[in-house]
Amino acid sequence: MAEYSALSLLKNALSGNRDWRPAWRKAEPKPAYDVVIVGGGGHGLATAYYLAREHGIARVAVLEKGWLGSGNIGRNTTIVRSNYLLPESIRFYDFSVKLWENLSHALNYNVMFSQRGILNLAHSPAQADEYIRRGNAMRHGGGDAVWLTRHEIARRVPGIDFSPRARFPVVGGLLQPRAGTARHDAVAWGYARAADRLGVDIVENCEVTGFLREGDRITGVATTRGDIRAGKVALAVAGSTSRLMRMAGIERFPIESHVLQAFVTEAVKPYVDCVVTFGGGHLYMSQSDKGGLVFGGDLDGYNSYAQRGNLPLVKEVMSEMVAMFPATARLRLLRSWGGVMDMSMDGSPIITRGPLPGMYLNCGWCYGGFKATPASGFSFAWTIAKDEPHPINAPFTLSRFERGAVIDEKGQGPTPKLH
Amino acid sequence: MLIPCPHCGPRDVQEFSYQGDATRKRPDPASTDVHAWHAYVYDRPNPAGPHREYWQHIGGCRAHIVVERDTLSHEVLGAAFASDLSNQGGTRP
Numbered sequence: 001m002a003e004y005s006a007l008s009l010l011k012n013a014l015s016g017n018r019d020w021r022p023a024w025r026k027a028e029p030k031p032a033y034d035v036v037i038v039g040g041g042g043h044g045l046a047t048a049y050y051l052a053r054e055h056g057i058a059r060v061a062v063l064e065k066g067w068l069g070s071g072n073i074g075r076n077t078t079i080v081r082s083n084y085l086l087p088e089s090i091r092f093y094d095f096s097v098k099l100w101e102n103l104s105h106a107l108n109y110n111v112m113f114s115q116r117g118i119l120n121l122a123h124s125p126a127q128a129d130e131y132i133r134r135g136n137a138m139r140h141g142g143g144d145a146v147w148l149t150r151h152e153i154a155r156r157v158p159g160i161d162f163s164p165r166a167r168f169p170v171v172g173g174l175l176q177p178r179a180g181t182a183r184h185d186a187v188a189w190g191y192a193r194a195a196d197r198l199g200v201d202i203v204e205n206c207e208v209t210g211f212l213r214e215g216d217r218i219t220g221v222a223t224t225r226g227d228i229r230a231g232k233v234a235l236a237v238a239g240s241t242s243r244l245m246r247m248a249g250i251e252r253f254p255i256e257s258h259v260l261q262a263f264v265t266e267a268v269k270p271y272v273d274c275v276v277t278f279g280g281g282h283l284y285m286s287q288s289d290k291g292g293l294v295f296g297g298d299l300d301g302y303n304s305y306a307q308r309g310n311l312p313l314v315k316e317v318m319s320e321m322v323a324m325f326p327a328t329a330r331l332r333l334l335r336s337w338g339g340v341m342d343m344s345m346d347g348s349p350i351i352t353r354g355p356l357p358g359m360y361l362n363c364g365w366c367y368g369g370f371k372a373t374p375a376s377g378f379s380f381a382w383t384i385a386k387d388e389p390h391p392i393n394a395p396f397t398l399s400r401f402e403r404g405a406v407i408d409e410k411g412q413g414p415t416p417k418l419h
Numbered sequence: 420m421l422i423p424c425p426h427c428g429p430r431d432v433q434e435f436s437y438q439g440d441a442t443r444k445r446p447d448p449a450s451t452d453v454h455a456w457h458a459y460v461y462d463r464p465n466p467a468g469p470h471r472e473y474w475q476h477i478g479g480c481r482a483h484i485v486v487e488r489d490t491l492s493h494e495v496l497g498a499a500f501a502s503d504l505s506n507q508g509g510t511r512p
C-alpha cells in the first residue's frame with residue numbers, strides 16, 4: 001500500500017492520526033558522504049531524490065541552513081510553463097513540464113499540479129507578432145501553444161478590462177494550455193519525503209561556512225554542525241550562490257542577487273481559471289485554490305540580499321493589476337513578501353560540473369526556477385553521477401559567457417535587472 | 420529608500436535609474452584579451468554587505484553618481500559624483 005492513499009487516510013483517521021511517520025527524519029550529519037548537496041530548496045531536494053532514484057547513489061546529504069522550504073521554493077508564485085523562444089530553453093522547460101505531469105504519482109505526494117494554462121496578453125499588433133512568433137517556436141519544438149483572439153479572451157477571462165477606456169487594450173493572447181500552477185511547499189515536502197525514504201539525510205539548521213580542500217580540489221564542507229567530507233559537493237543555493245563562490249575563493253561570478261516581491265489578496269470566489277500575464281507592463285496573476293489572487297511583477301531592480309523590497313514596486317504592481325483587472329481595486333492585500341533571486345547574465349540557468357574540481361553547480365534561476373525544479377534536479381543529478389551533462393542541460397554551461405554562446409531569451413544583454 | 424544625490428540632496432529612489440556594480444574596470448579599448456573583457460562584461464562581486472553601484476538621477480539633475488549601499492539592509496552609506504571619482508583615477512562608467 002502506498003504511504004499516502006485513500007485507504008491509509010481512512011486507516012489513520014480511525015486510529016486518531018497517531019501513527020503517521022514524520023515525512024522526513026531529522027537526520028544528524030554524518031562525517032562523510034558520497035555527495036553533499038548544499039541548499040534544501042526545491043532544486044537541492046529534487047537533485048537528492050533523482051541521485052538516489054535514478055543513479056542508486058544514496059549516501060547523500062542535503063544541508064539546509066534554515067528550515068526546509070525557507071528559501072525561494074516557499075516564496076514563489078508557483079507558475080509552471082515552457083513558453084520559451086529559444087530551442088535550448090524549450091527543450092529544457094518542456095522536459096520539466098513532462099516530469100511535472102507525473103510528479104504526484106512519482107513521489108506519491110500530491111503536489112497539486114494544475115494544468116490550467118497560462119495566457120500572455122498582447123496589447124499591440126507588434127506585441128502580438130512577437131507572441132505568435134514565440135508560439136510558433138514552441139510548437140516547432142514539440143510544445144503546445146494557441147493564439148486567442150480578443151473575442152475569445154473576453155469569453156474566457158471576463159474580468160479583464162475590455163472597455164473602450166482600457167489603458168492597454170487587449171488585441172489577443174498566447175495560451176499555453178499545458179502550463180499551470182503547483183503547490184510550492186508540497187513540492188519541497190514531496191521531494192524531501194521521497195528522498196528520505198530512499199536513504200538521503202536531510203539536515204536542517206546546518207549552514208555551510210566554508211569548503212574543505214586538497215589543493216584546488218573540494219573535498220567537503222565546513223558547517224555550523226562540523227566538517228563533512230564528500231566525494232562530490234553540489235551547490236544549489238539560488239540567491240546565495242555568490243556567497244558560496246566567495247567561500248571557495250572565487251570573488252567574481254556572472255550572477256547578481258536581486259529581490260523579487262510577490263503578493264496575495266484576501267480570498268474571493270472563483271474569478272480567473274488560468275494564469276494571466278499583462279503585457280502592458282510586467283505582471284502575472286493566478287487564483288489559488290483557497291481563493292486568494294497570487295501575483296507579482298518586476299524585480300525591485302537593484303542588488304539585494306534583504307528578502308524584502310520597497311514600496312515603489314508595490315505601487316507599480318498594484319497599478320498594473322488594477323489596469324488589467326479593474327474589479328480588483330477594492331480587494332484587500334493579505335500579505336507581501338520577497339525572495340533573493342540568483343539573476344544570471346543572460347537570464348538562463350547554469351547546471352554544470354565545476355567551477356572547481358569536486359564541485360558541481362546549479363544556479364542562475366532568475367525568477368523562473370520553480371517550474372524548472374524537476375528538470376533541474378533530474379539533469380543536475382545526472383551531471384553529478386556521470387560527470388557529464390544530460391542533453392537537456394548541456395547548453396547551460398558556465399563557459400558559455402566566455403564563448404559568446406549566451407542563451408538570452410529577450411536579447412537584453414548582461415543586465416540582470418532586465419532578465 | 421532615499422538616495423542622497425550630491426547635487427539635489429536626499430531624493431526618493433524612484434527618481435533614479437540603477438546602473439549596477441561600480442567596481443568593474445574597463446580594459447584598454449585596444450586590448451584583445453578575451454579573459455579581461457569577459458570579466459568586465461560578465462563577472463560581478465555581488466557582495467552581501469556594502470556595494471558600490473552606479474545610479475543616475477534621471478528624474479532630477481541627471482548626474483551619474485556612485486552610491487555605497489548595504490545589500491543586506493538597503494542602508495545607504497554614502498554617495499558621490501561618478502565624474503569626481505573618475506577624475507581621481509577611480510571607477511568610471
Ligand SMILES: Cc1cc2nc3c(=O)[nH]c(=O)nc-3n(C[C@H](O)[C@H](O)[C@H](O)COP(=O)(O)OP(=O)(O)OC[C@H]3O[C@@H](n4cnc5c(N)ncnc54)[C@H](O)[C@@H]3O)c2cc1C
Nearest residue numbers: 039041042043065071072073076077079208339369370371
Ligand atoms: C516572489 C517570487 C516569485 C517567484 N515566482 C516564480 C514562478 O511563478 N514560477 C517559477 O518558475 N519560479 C518562480 N520564482 C523563482 C523560484 O522560486 C526560484 O528560482 C527557485 O525556487 C530557486 O531554486 P530553489 O528552490 O532550490 O531555491 P531556494 O528554495 O532558495 O533554495 C536554496 C536554499 O539554499 C539555502 N542556503 C543558502 N546558503 C546556504 C548555506 N551557506 N548553507 C546551507 N544552505 C544554504 C537557503 O537557505 C535555501 O533554502 C519566484 C521566486 C520568488 C522569490
Ligand SMILES: [Zn+2]
Nearest residue numbers: 424427476480
Ligand atoms: Zn540630482
